[in-house]
Amino acid sequence: MKKSLHFRSFFETTPWHKTLRKTLHFHSFSSPPSCTFLGPNLPDVWIPKENNTSPHTLLPQSFQWSNDGHSARIIEGKPIAKQIKLKVADEIRKMKSEIGKFPRLAVVLVGDRKDSHTFIHVKMKACDKVGIGTVVSELPESCTENELLDVVSGFNDDDDVHGIVVQLPLPQHLDEERIMNVIRPEKDVDGFHPLNIGNLAIRGRKPFFIPCASKSCIELLLRHGVEIRGKRVAIIGRSKIAGLPTSLLLQVTKKNVVAENREENVSIAIWL
Numbered sequence: 001m002k003k004s005l006h007f008r009s010f011f012e013t014t015p016w017h018k019t020l021r022k023t024l025h026f027h028s029f030s031s032p033p034s035c036t037f038l039g040p041n042l043p044d045v046w047i048p049k050e051n052n053t054s055p056h057t058l059l060p061q062s063f064q065w066s067n068d069g070h071s072a073r074i075i076e077g078k079p080i081a082k083q084i085k086l087k088v089a090d091e092i093r094k095m096k097s098e099i100g101k102f103p104r105l106a107v108v109l110v111g112d113r114k115d116s117h118t119f120i121h122v123k124m125k126a127c128d129k130v131g132i133g134t135v136v137s138e139l140p141e142s143c144t145e146n147e148l149l150d151v152v153s154g155f156n157d158d159d160d161v162h163g164i165v166v167q168l169p170l171p172q173h174l175d176e177e178r179i180m181n182v183i184r185p186e187k188d189v190d191g192f193h194p195l196n197i198g199n200l201a202i203r204g205r206k207p208f209f210i211p212c213a214s215k216s217c218i219e220l221l222l223r224h225g226v227e228i229r230g231k232r233v234a235i236i237g238r239s240k241i242a243g244l245p246t247s248l249l250l251q252v253t254k255k256n257v258v259a260e261n262r263e264e265n266v267s268i269a270i271w272l
């Protein structure tokens with residue numbers, strides 16, 4: 001039996017996400033899905049059978065935004081991260097039990113940077129906790145661009161790999177742009193591929209993935225009941241990882257937002 005489904009995950013339950021959600025339609029899980037994007041072994045579209053809890057109803061009362069227009073507030077992210085991880089783990093558990101499949105992430109690390117090792121360790125631990133499989137490819141600092149491209153292409157073609165992260169920064173002799181361009185956009189979980197960034201910038205277009213730092217900023221605001229529409233927003237930092245995609249995201253999702261980017265490589269601050 002075939003059934004048409006909207007992509008809908010835990011994140012896609014808010015009006016903001018509705019504007020960005022993927023509009024892919026695929027088969028139900030009762031018959032093996034034929035998947036264009038993620039390969040034959042994982043549905044491109046996944047809705048757990050029971051998934052209608054609004055994340056916003058889980059907010060403690062004390063977290064609600066006081067709407068006096070002037071007060072500043074430090075937003076606590078950890079409890080929200082915990083809720084999200086629990087929900088993702090639950091979705092993956094259901095996916096495993098309903099269709100016997102689960103997502104896998106490939107991480108590519110070049111060189112010996114200690115911070116990069118720490119970051120990928122954190123990512124893999126987080127994956128492990130929620131039931132996402134991981135595979136790591138570590139390449140020496142001296143590797144050639146073609147060697148790195150071969151590794152990425154291998155993951156692109158591997159149906160058991162559904163997401164690819166090439167940890168940045170790369171050693172200087174490697175052309176980051178060229179590497180990023182090679183990652184299949186539908187496996188580009190960082191959302192750094194030009195197609196994904198480009199689609200993020202154009203109203204009505206839908207990137208496969210949105211850079212996580214930007215997505216999480218908006219998610220935190222929404223979960224704290226902050227109305228984004230019509231606000232002036234200052235974003236400090238223009239990095240492609242956080243500042244730039246955040247300003248794009250705010251501009252395409254809500255009219256009237258003014259986003260200013262200043263000073264590269266500074267973490268984001270948002271004032272409303």
Ligand SMILES: Nc1nc2c(c(=O)[nH]1)N[C@@H](CN(C=O)c1ccc(C(=O)N[C@@H](CCC(=O)O)C(=O)O)cc1)CN2
Pocket residue numbers: 119120165166167168169190241267
């Ligand atoms: N392929 C990628 N490479 C890199 C990314 C990325 O998203 N994808 N981002 C950074 C490194 N990074 C994760 O990989 C990362 C860096 C910094 C933080 C962060 O939360 N920093 C906080 C401090 C947090 C703390 O001290 O507890 C901050 O700056 O305020 C998260 C992830 C570059 N490479």
